[in-house]
Amino acid sequence: MLQQLDEGRLQELAPVFYPESIAVVGASSRADSIGSLWVQGLISSGFRGRVYPVHPQGGQVDGLAVCASLGEVPGPVDLVIVCVPRGSVLDIMDDCAAKGIKAVYFFTAGFSESGEVGWDVVEREMVRRARDGGFRIIGPNCFGVYSPEQGIPYGPFGVMAGLGSVGFLSQSSGHMGKLLEYALVHSLGISKGISLGNGSDLGVADFLEYLALDPRTLVIGAYLEGPRDSRRLFEVTRLASARKPVVVWKGGRSQSGARSAFSHTGALAASSLVWSGALKQAGAIEVSGFDEMADTLLLFEKVGRLEGSNVGVVCGITDGGGGEAVLTCDAFADLGMDVPVLDTVTNAEVLSLVGQVGSVLGNPVDMSQRQRDPEALRRAMELVAGVPAIDILVVFQNAGVIFDEFAEETLDALNDTIVDFSRQHAKPVLAVLQPGTAESRRMKVQRRLSEGGVPVFPSVERLAKAVRNVSRYSGPEHV
Amino acid sequence: MLQQLDEGRLQELAPVFYPESIAVVGASSRADSIGSLWVQGLISSGFRGRVYPVHPQGGQVDGLAVCASLGEVPGPVDLVIVCVPRGSVLDIMDDCAAKGIKAVYFFTAGFSESGEVGWDVVEREMVRRARDGGFRIIGPNCFGVYSPEQGIPYGPFGVMAGLGSVGFLSQSSGHMGKLLEYALVHSLGISKGISLGNGSDLGVADFLEYLALDPRTLVIGAYLEGPRDSRRLFEVTRLASARKPVVVWKGGRSQSGARSAFSHTGALAASSLVWSGALKQAGAIEVSGFDEMADTLLLFEKVGRLEGSNVGVVCGITDGGGGEAVLTCDAFADLGMDVPVLDTVTNAEVLSLVGQVGSVLGNPVDMSQRQRDPEALRRAMELVAGVPAIDILVVFQNAGVIFDEFAEETLDALNDTIVDFSRQHAKPVLAVLQPGTAESRRMKVQRRLSEGGVPVFPSVERLAKAVRNVSRYSGPEHV
Numbered sequence: 001m002l003q004q005l006d007e008g009r010l011q012e013l014a015p016v017f018y019p020e021s022i023a024v025v026g027a028s029s030r031a032d033s034i035g036s037l038w039v040q041g042l043i044s045s046g047f048r049g050r051v052y053p054v055h056p057q058g059g060q061v062d063g064l065a066v067c068a069s070l071g072e073v074p075g076p077v078d079l080v081i082v083c084v085p086r087g088s089v090l091d092i093m094d095d096c097a098a099k100g101i102k103a104v105y106f107f108t109a110g111f112s113e114s115g116e117v118g119w120d121v122v123e124r125e126m127v128r129r130a131r132d133g134g135f136r137i138i139g140p141n142c143f144g145v146y147s148p149e150q151g152i153p154y155g156p157f158g159v160m161a162g163l164g165s166v167g168f169l170s171q172s173s174g175h176m177g178k179l180l181e182y183a184l185v186h187s188l189g190i191s192k193g194i195s196l197g198n199g200s201d202l203g204v205a206d207f208l209e210y211l212a213l214d215p216r217t218l219v220i221g222a223y224l225e226g227p228r229d230s231r232r233l234f235e236v237t238r239l240a241s242a243r244k245p246v247v248v249w250k251g252g253r254s255q256s257g258a259r260s261a262f263s264h265t266g267a268l269a270a271s272s273l274v275w276s277g278a279l280k281q282a283g284a285i286e287v288s289g290f291d292e293m294a295d296t297l298l299l300f301e302k303v304g305r306l307e308g309s310n311v312g313v314v315c316g317i318t319d320g321g322g323g324e325a326v327l328t329c330d331a332f333a334d335l336g337m338d339v340p341v342l343d344t345v346t347n348a349e350v351l352s353l354v355g356q357v358g359s360v361l362g363n364p365v366d367m368s369q370r371q372r373d374p375e376a377l378r379r380a381m382e383l384v385a386g387v388p389a390i391d392i393l394v395v396f397q398n399a400g401v402i403f404d405e406f407a408e409e410t411l412d413a414l415n416d417t418i419v420d421f422s423r424q425h426a427k428p429v430l431a432v433l434q435p436g437t438a439e440s441r442r443m444k445v446q447r448r449l450s451e452g453g454v455p456v457f458p459s460v461e462r463l464a465k466a467v468r469n470v471s472r473y474s475g476p477e478h479v
Numbered sequence: 480m481l482q483q484l485d486e487g488r489l490q491e492l493a494p495v496f497y498p499e500s501i502a503v504v505g506a507s508s509r510a511d512s513i514g515s516l517w518v519q520g521l522i523s524s525g526f527r528g529r530v531y532p533v534h535p536q537g538g539q540v541d542g543l544a545v546c547a548s549l550g551e552v553p554g555p556v557d558l559v560i561v562c563v564p565r566g567s568v569l570d571i572m573d574d575c576a577a578k579g580i581k582a583v584y585f586f587t588a589g590f591s592e593s594g595e596v597g598w599d600v601v602e603r604e605m606v607r608r609a610r611d612g613g614f615r616i617i618g619p620n621c622f623g624v625y626s627p628e629q630g631i632p633y634g635p636f637g638v639m640a641g642l643g644s645v646g647f648l649s650q651s652s653g654h655m656g657k658l659l660e661y662a663l664v665h666s667l668g669i670s671k672g673i674s675l676g677n678g679s680d681l682g683v684a685d686f687l688e689y690l691a692l693d694p695r696t697l698v699i700g701a702y703l704e705g706p707r708d709s710r711r712l713f714e715v716t717r718l719a720s721a722r723k724p725v726v727v728w729k730g731g732r733s734q735s736g737a738r739s740a741f742s743h744t745g746a747l748a749a750s751s752l753v754w755s756g757a758l759k760q761a762g763a764i765e766v767s768g769f770d771e772m773a774d775t776l777l778l779f780e781k782v783g784r785l786e787g788s789n790v791g792v793v794c795g796i797t798d799g800g801g802g803e804a805v806l807t808c809d810a811f812a813d814l815g816m817d818v819p820v821l822d823t824v825t826n827a828e829v830l831s832l833v834g835q836v837g838s839v840l841g842n843p844v845d846m847s848q849r850q851r852d853p854e855a856l857r858r859a860m861e862l863v864a865g866v867p868a869i870d871i872l873v874v875f876q877n878a879g880v881i882f883d884e885f886a887e888e889t890l891d892a893l894n895d896t897i898v899d900f901s902r903q904h905a906k907p908v909l910a911v912l913q914p915g916t917a918e919s920r921r922m923k924v925q926r927r928l929s930e931g932g933v934p935v936f937p938s939v940e941r942l943a944k945a946v947r948n949v950s951r952y953s954g955p956e957h958v
Contacts, residue, residue, distance in 0.1 A: 114835055159880050172802030174877070181879045181915040225805060251805040254812025256842075259820070263839045264801035288813075289940055290806070322743035323651030326704060326730040327769070333733025334767075341738070356593055360742045363735075398653070400660050401638050436660040439922060461768055 002235035009209045013202075015102035016138065017147045017192055017210075019078035023052040023101075025092055026084040029059025029066055034083045034107065034156050036061040041158030047151040050075060070095040080104040081144060083156075086111065086119070089140070093126055097133025103202075104130070106140030107156070112198055112266035113141055120266070127201045141265060142197025143173035146180070146190070149216065154180055154193060164189010166297050167217035169207045171196060171225040171265050172251065175290060179221070182294040187450035188301055191216040198266050203229040205236045212240035219300040220246045221293055226258070226267030234282045241283030245300050245473045248284045249293040250275050285469050295457055295466035300473075302455040303428040308391035309337045309471040312384035313364035315396035317377065317414060318403050321366030324396050324460075328364055328432075331464040337471075339363055340389045349383055363387075364396070372406065374413040378421060385427050392467065393429045396460065399445065400436030415445055419452030431456045432463055481714035488688045492681075494581035495617065496626045496671055496689075498557035500529040502580075504571055505563040508538025508545055513562045513586065513635050515540040520637030526630040529554060549574040560623060562586040562635075565598070568619070572605055576612025582681075583609070585619035586635070591677055591745035592620055599745070606680045620744060621676025622652035625659070625669070628695065633659055633672060643668010645776050646696035648686045650675060650704040650744050651730065654769060658700070661773040666929035667780055670695040677745050682708040684715045691719035698779040699725045700772055705737070705746030713761050720762030724779050724952045727763045728772040729754050764948050774936060774945035779952075781934040782907040787870035788816045788950040791863035792843035794875035796856065796893060797882050800845030803875050803939075807843055807911075810943040816950075818842055819868045828862055842866075843875070851885065853892040860900050860908075871946065872908045875939065878924065879915030894924055898931030910935045911942055 022042060027035030039053045039061045052073045053061040060066060067073045070080070070092070080101050082092055086108050096104050110116075111123035123140065130137045138144050146154040146168075153160045154177065161183035170176035173195040183190050192214065194207050204227035211217045220240060227233050240246050252261030253272035261267045279286045287293045313328050315321040329339045342350065342363050350365050353376060360366035365384060370376035385393050395418050403411070422429035431454050433446055449456050457463035501521060506514030518532045518540045531552045532540040539545060546552045549559070549571070559580050561571055565587050575583050589595075590602035602619065609616045617623050625633040627642050633656065640662035649655035652674040662669050671693065673686050683706035690696045699719060706712050719725050731740030732751035740746045758765045766772045778785075792807050794800040808818045821829065821842050829844050832855060839845035844863060849855035864872050874897050882890070901908035910933050912925055928935050936942035 110835065115840070116835060157880060157884060170802075172799070172805070174799035174802035175806075177798065177879055177881070178802075178877070178913070178915065184916050223802070251802065251809060254809050256812055256818040256820075257805050257808035259841070260801075260804040260808050260839055260843060263841065264805055289810075289938075291938070319656065320651070320653040322739075323649075323653035323657075323702070323730065325739040326651070326736050326743055327654075329736035329739050330730060330733045331768075333735055339735040341735075356589065356595060360739055361594070362738065362742065364739060398657070400656055401636060402656070405636060434657070436657065437663050439918065443918060459768075459770070 002232070002239060005209050005212055005236065005239050007213060009206065010213045013210045015078040016145055018150050019049055021050040021052065021075060021077050022047065022079045022081060023054050023070060023073055023077045024081045025054045025070060026082060027053030027061050027066060028055040028057055029061055037156040038081055038083065039064065041153045041156055044158050045151050045153035045160050052077065070099045073099065076100070078102045081107065083107040089126060090122065090129070093129040093133065096135055097129065101135050103136045103138060105138035105142060105144035107143065109141035111140050113262070113264060115263065123198065123200050130201055137201035138194070139197040140200065143176065143195035146193035148190065162187060162189045163191070164301055165191050165216065165218035166221060166301050167191045167211035167214060168193040168221045169196060169204060169211065170194070170223040171199065171267065172223055173197070175223045178290060179294060185446070186298055186456060188298050199228060203227055205229045205233040208233065208240055209236050212236070212243055218244055219297055220244060221297045222246065222248045223293070224248060224250050225252045225261040225265050234278050237279065237282035237284050242475060245475060246284045247287055247293055247296050247469070248279055249287050249289065283475070285473060287469065291462055292465050292469070295462050296469040298455050299466040299470045302453065303470070305473060306391065306428070306467065306471040309467050310340050310389055310391045311337065311394050311467070312387060312390035312392070313339060313394045313396060314367060314377065314380045314384060315364045316366040316368035317371065317395065317397050318406060319398040319400050321364065321368045322360050324398065325360040325364035325366055328394065328396065328460045331460045335464050335468045337464065337468060342387055346383050346387055350380065353379055353383070372410050374417040377414055378417050381421050385425055391427065393427055394432060394463065395429065396432045397445065398434045398436060399438045399442030400434070403436065403438040403441055411441070411445060412448070415448045418449060419454055422452070422454050429454055430463055432460045434459060481711070481718060484688050484691055484715065484718050486692060488685065489692045492689045494557040495624055497629050498528055500531065500554060500556050501526065501558045501560060502531040502533050502549060502552055502556045503560045504533045504549060505561060506532035506540050506545060507534040507536055508540055516635040517560055517562065518543065520632045520635055523637050524630050524632035524639050528629070531556065549578045552578065555579065557581045559583040560586065565589040568605060569601065569608070572608040572612065575614055576608065580614050582615045582617060584617035584621060584623035586622065588620035590619050591679070592741070592743060594742065602677065602679050609680055616680035617673070618676040619679065622655065622674035625672035627669065641666060641668045642670070643780055644670050644695065644697035645700060645780050646670050646690035646693060646698070647672040647700045648675060648683060648690065649673070649702040650678065650746065651702055652676070654702045657769060658773060664925070665777055665935060667773070667777050678707060682706055684708045684712040687712065687719055688715050691715070691722055697723055698776055699723060700776045701725065701727045702772070703727060703729050704731045704740040704744050713757050716758065716761035716763050721954060724954060725763045726766055726772055726775050726948070727758055728766050728768065762954070764952060766948065770941055771944050771948070774941050775948040777934050778945040778949045781932065782949070784952055785870065785907070785946065785950040788946050789819050789868055789870045790816065790873050790946070791866060791869035791871070792818060792873045792875060793846060793856065793859045793863060794843045795845040795847035796850065796874065796876050797885060798877040798879050800843065800847045801839045803877065804839040804843035804845055807873065807875065807939045810939045814943050814947045816943065816947060821866055825862050825866055829859065832858055832862070851889050853896040856893055857896050857900060864904055864906050870906065872906055873911060873942065874908065875911045876924070877913040877915060878917045878921030879913070882915065882917040882920055890920070890924060891927070894927045897928060898933055901931070901933050908933055909942055911939045913938060
């Protein structure tokens with residue numbers, strides 16, 4: 001059994017996440033080729049190093065001269081991105097070795113995951129040549145590295161999200177792309193990401209070890225299909241989970257899903273029960289879908305460990321709150337959590353604040369009778385957050401038809417009140433913002449809250465799942 | 480045991496859904512009073528009858544003279560909407576009786592649901608006076624009737640959705656409002672709706688019976704907290720379910736939820752196990768939240784009964800499809816449904832269509848290598864829909880970062896292909912449109928598909944739940 005993480009991993013993978021120079025092999029002077037998009041993306045994202053396009057036809061990409069081969073690059077190269085047809089990859093391996101690079105990743109696909117005879121052999125031969133050449137492979141069949149600190153965007157389209165403390169590794173480039181989109185919309189901060197595709201050489205366990213050691217990463221998320229290094233993975237997960245939360249979504253749980261996973265990344269999926277048991281034993285937090293994964297990472301990043309999961313709720317802020325109140329209670333109770341009653345004194349104060357008639361009373365507090373009044377909202381939040389039995393404050397808004405009846409300034413004032421309150425009080429404040437018909441207004445409010453540090457969830461069911469997952473983590477306080 | 484539905488119910492409630500005249504009591508000449516908003520809403524929605532604002536101060540609302548009392552209305556009144564303080568309701572009951580009205584509904588709240596001594600008595604007295612006066616009560620504490628065919632909007636803000644075949648009854652006005660918003664966004668058509676609040680007189684069973692008999696309603700949805708007429712409700716549900724699908728979401732399942740439900744509508748909730756058992760026995764389809772309810776109604780309305788639940792999937796249309804393919808298989812398998820393998824011949828054709836390299840092969844079909852090609856999309860849909868083992872075709876799109884790289888015309892052509900195909904083929908076509916960062920483009924595509932008759936779901940998990948629910952219904956074919 002692995003006793004401790006290998007601290008050398010940080011040093012070993014530094015050229016992957018902090019390369020001083022990147023060569024893009026397959027970057028022709030045609031501006032819309034995938035390779036040249038990759039070069040343009042690196043430049044526009046402000047990559048802190050030198051970029052070398054490489055293509056036998058030469059020419060220029062975005063003002064940079066295209067080198068005819070890797071050997072002709074006029075300086076050392078740390079990292080190579082390859083996007084050429086699969087028939088050329090073995091020659092490129094030799095060029096990489098000759099150039100003395102540190103690591104290479106292959107956007108190029110069509111190896112073991114293709115199921116075609118011979119291409120699994122080529123994949124193994126690539127790994128053999130990399131070993132001999134003293135460098136590492138990421139992929140093939142992947143989008144590779146995302147390292148915002150170093151100005152490395154995600155994939156060929158120059159995607160960048162905000163910098164933060166979530167490290168993410170993924171066997172699907174698509175799901176990693178979705179996470180960055182979620183990050184953009186929810187102000188989730190990402191420290192580093194890796195799409196590792198087939199994981200022929202550097203595997204899931206290697207990157208998990210790196211993220212566990214990386215001081216910029218405080219929470220780890222992983223989308224896995226069927227890593228080849230699963231034994232070591234569980235040992236690394238155990239050690240990583242003792243340091244920071246590790247949230248795992250396992251795809252290919254079903255028979256048909258496993259079949260697709262093989263065709264996607266050549267992964268051989270073990271049974272889902274085996275996985276769940278092993279992940280639990282290793283201290284990881286297993287989630288069962290994208291939304292749950294992203295929401296859980298968001299809550300970990302914004303709030304950190306939760307000391308309890310009793311919620312106080314303020315609802316009816318932009319719509320009638322009766323149905324919202326009942327729904328919130330059910331959603332938390334369904335997951336074994338409580339929306340406790342208020343003490344008599346607080347309850348009486350709530351009563352005098354919101355009025356007896358037409359509001360649901362107690363916890364949840366239904367603001368429908370004081371709907372456009374930021375001061376009443378602040379007071380309700382204070383009352384609820386002041387109850388010792390309550391650990392978390394949830395504020396429920398609804399971007400529906402009535403949202404459109406609110407003046408811009410009223411909505412802003414209400415949401416600024418939530419942000420202010422959240423900054424001034426110790427108990428975590430979380431927002432539900434249900435979509436409805438007022439989508440452009442919803443997006444504005446979402447941004448206001450998210451950028452103000454209040455995590456926003458589109459439904460109370462999703463919020464409740466994230467709270468349940470985060471409150472299960474008993475590792476060290478990380479914020 | 481109830482042997483059959485009471486056909487007289489249609490006649491009895493005709494004045495509720497098809498009134499020829501409506502008086503709004505409490506509609507002062509102040510343009511922003513709730514009562515005058517209600518009047519304005521009726522006029523702007525094109526109500527097919529006469530509207531009479533009533534308020535002791537007289538004046539005008541939207542060009543209509545305000546009558547000082549119900550007695551002064553110069554013509555017969557079928558339906559009365561009351562929005563006055565609760566202290567005045569008993570007097571109004573007498574006015575209603577004197578005027579010979581058919582039904583009244585009370586936006587006014589603060590009766591049995593308030594928990595205050597005396598107001599439950601007032602609520603019972605209202606019912607007694609209505610019985611004596613020969614008219615019926617809806618509510619109190621409700622938004623009342625939504626009848627688009629008659630030009631009656633929902634609530635005081637003039638909300639109207641498209642006309643269709645879903646009838647909906649709700650103990651929460653908020654959730655009913657959410658359903659209309661969903662209807663607007665997803666082109667779900669509503670035949671009639673009713674928010675019945677406390678249900679002191681006309682109860683859930685009465686309206687369910689009406690909707691079961693109503694020829695314009697082909698699918699019924701219900702949000703219930705704790706109806707007072709639950710014994711009769713289960714009998715009516717059994718008879719209604721034999722005619723058309725009845726989809727029920729029960730709120731207040733938890734202890735805290737039940738407490739909120741009481742404070743919301745004075746409902747006394749029974750245990751959730753009792754409910755689930757009784758609903759199942761009655762042939763209703765129980766759902767456990769808003770999204771599941773709305774999605775299930777959408778699928779029933781657009782597609783009707785499903786003969787099978789085996790799905791064929793085309794993904795990777797606007798983003799890498801590998802992760803989408805694995806996710807789709809898992810989502811269906813989690814609910815006990817299958818994404819079957821393709822036969823050898825079809826598989827070979829798919830292979831030659833999408834190419835061996837870089838795509839997930841089989842079912843799901845991953846279009847990532849032919850991403851911007853509407854003809855390839857059409858061919859893929861034909862191939863998959865042509866497999867006899869496949870009952871339903873799912874087309875998976877993703878409104879993410881890469882969406883923004885697609886030209887407007889390309890997106891339009893792809894989505895027109897989906898709509899055309901859906902119109903020309905017998906097997907149902909359903910769309911997944913995952914939100915990402917390209918929200919305004921997503922909304923456009925959503926509208927294009929929805930208005931073209933293709934039901935759109937924001938995630939494959941939600942789509943899978945709706946398919947499971949609809950495929951469980953074994954009643955008569957209704958479309």
